Amino acid sequence: MAKTDVVRVRQSQAHVQVADTVAGVESMRDAWLGADVRHVESDIDHFLTVVRHSTSVIRPHVVRVSRPGHRVMLGIARVENRPVDLKIGDRTVSRPMVRTVVVTLGGIVGAETPAELELLLEELGRPLGSGEADALVMRRLDWDGLQCAVARRWAGLWRVRGQCLERHWTADRPASLDDHLSAHSKSARATMRRQDRQLREKYGPALELRRFTDPEETSDLLRDLETIAEKTYQHGIGAGHRTCEITEALTELGLRRGWLRVWILYVNHAPVAYWTGWLYAGTFGSGTTGYDAEYAKDRVGRYTMHRMIEDLARDDDIRVLDLGQGDHGYKKAFRPRQVRETDVIVIARRPRAVALGVRISLHAFVNNVGRTAAMRSSSARKLVRAWPGGASWVAKMERRRLGSGQE
Numbered sequence: 001m002a003k004t005d006v007v008r009v010r011q012s013q014a015h016v017q018v019a020d021t022v023a024g025v026e027s028m029r030d031a032w033l034g035a036d037v038r039h040v041e042s043d044i045d046h047f048l049t050v051v052r053h054s055t056s057v058i059r060p061h062v063v064r065v066s067r068p069g070h071r072v073m074l075g076i077a078r079v080e081n082r083p084v085d086l087k088i089g090d091r092t093v094s095r096p097m098v099r100t101v102v103v104t105l106g107g108i109v110g111a112e113t114p115a116e117l118e119l120l121l122e123e124l125g126r127p128l129g130s131g132e133a134d135a136l137v138m139r140r141l142d143w144d145g146l147q148c149a150v151a152r153r154w155a156g157l158w159r160v161r162g163q164c165l166e167r168h169w170t171a172d173r174p175a176s177l178d179d180h181l182s183a184h185s186k187s188a189r190a191t192m193r194r195q196d197r198q199l200r201e202k203y204g205p206a207l208e209l210r211r212f213t214d215p216e217e218t219s220d221l222l223r224d225l226e227t228i229a230e231k232t233y234q235h236g237i238g239a240g241h242r243t244c245e246i247t248e249a250l251t252e253l254g255l256r257r258g259w260l261r262v263w264i265l266y267v268n269h270a271p272v273a274y275w276t277g278w279l280y281a282g283t284f285g286s287g288t289t290g291y292d293a294e295y296a297k298d299r300v301g302r303y304t305m306h307r308m309i310e311d312l313a314r315d316d317d318i319r320v321l322d323l324g325q326g327d328h329g330y331k332k333a334f335r336p337r338q339v340r341e342t343d344v345i346v347i348a349r350r351p352r353a354v355a356l357g358v359r360i361s362l363h364a365f366v367n368n369v370g371r372t373a374a375m376r377s378s379s380a381r382k383l384v385r386a387w388p389g390g391a392s393w394v395a396k397m398e399r400r401r402l403g404s405g406q407e
Contacts, residue, residue: 013068014065014067015066015067016119016123017063017065017066018062018063018064019062019064020059020061021059021060022048022060024060025044025047025062028062032064035074036110037109038106038280038281038283039104039105039106039107039281040259040280040285041104041105042076042104042105043280045257046253047060047104049246050246051078052249053246053249053250056081057078057079057080058079058081058099059078060077060078060079061079061127062075062076062077063124065111065116065123071110074109075109075121076104076107077107077136078101078102078104079102079127079133080101080102081097081098081099081100082097082100082102082137083095083098084098084356086360086363087363087367088367093363098135100133100137101125101128101135102137103136103138103139105140108120108147112146114150117150117151117154128346128348129348129349131348134347134350135345135346135353135356138344140168140341140342141341141342141343141344142340142341143165143340144339145339148344151344151346154346158346158347158349159346159347160347160357161361161365162361162364163344163345163364164342164368165340165341166340167327167338168340169325169331169334169336169338170283170320170321170322170323170336170337170338170339171320171321171334171335172320172335173313173315173319174309174312175313176313177306177310179313180313180333180334181193183334183335184333195298195299199300199303202298203268206267206268207266209265210263210264210266211263212262212263213255213258213261217255218248218251218255221262222243222247222248222251224264225262225264225274225276227271228264228273228274228291228292229288254278260277260278261276261277261278262275262276262277263275263311264304265291265303265307267300271292272300273300273303274289274291274304275287275289276288276289277308282317282318282320283318283320284312284320285322285324286321286323286324289304302330321334345360
């Protein structure tokens, strides 16, 4: 069962429970299901699936705070062995393994005042004080939001500096494919419709789009995703879909609960393109995507996206599209909104943790200086491109152009 303490918060008693076992988390299920969880990663069943199947997870670390007459607050996190990539440009120069308290996306639930947020942060950060962990990581916090401001103030001097700001895009669900395409020029719309039509005419009955919704199809789905992923450019840089124990477990869970949506395009029964996404609490989050480079000229990736958009437009359970981070060109057609996000990393007050925090901050400083120079000077861009991995890094920075690109 979860451990319980009583603390005082502005003259009122608060019951604080901390669950560090699966059984302890299960004891919170009723309260968890009644909380306003907005991200699938913070759903109790998704969370427990990761705890049970991820080899990097040491234990859960979930905080529940309850007070008479007040809403329940949750702080949802895991203690993990987490690698930290120390990079110069796109080149990883070191990858130390760090015992870390990782807060799930959307894992601060029900805390709406600075005092409530600080209470949850104190409890989430206890493994740093006990020596069990060296860092606490809160990912993708809205830079202009209350959680980020409170977390930065609470961390004080013990916060890693120089974390990048990334743009996160959301959009309203399009009313139809035509509504989506209307963001393009008339000639661009005509070209895309013609290319869709040419693909259908070229392959005829050999062209098939399959939508996966049945958990019994998990094995077939993962096999076909892996077949495509191995032929994508993302695979070469360590991104995109990769099948492993945790992927298999989450895929089965997502299909069984109706959260996961997958579209795969086939030519002569061979998978050539895919797009995935998760529907949770009215938001459809775009997931991994990829296509067989051999079919690039046929625009199979965009064809698959168009079929996905047609399906999303008909789904009244969807209110918002979460397009994720990154300035990929296809997102502009969704007429997206943006927020600036950053990670907040808090280090323990011990020599080893402090040394690690200094190293992370120094690497961030070097990269930020290089980024600024690369954006302002063509000669600097030439110099940076000469680094190992520098060319791809400059290309990424030119696509990003965030403006104030660091916190």
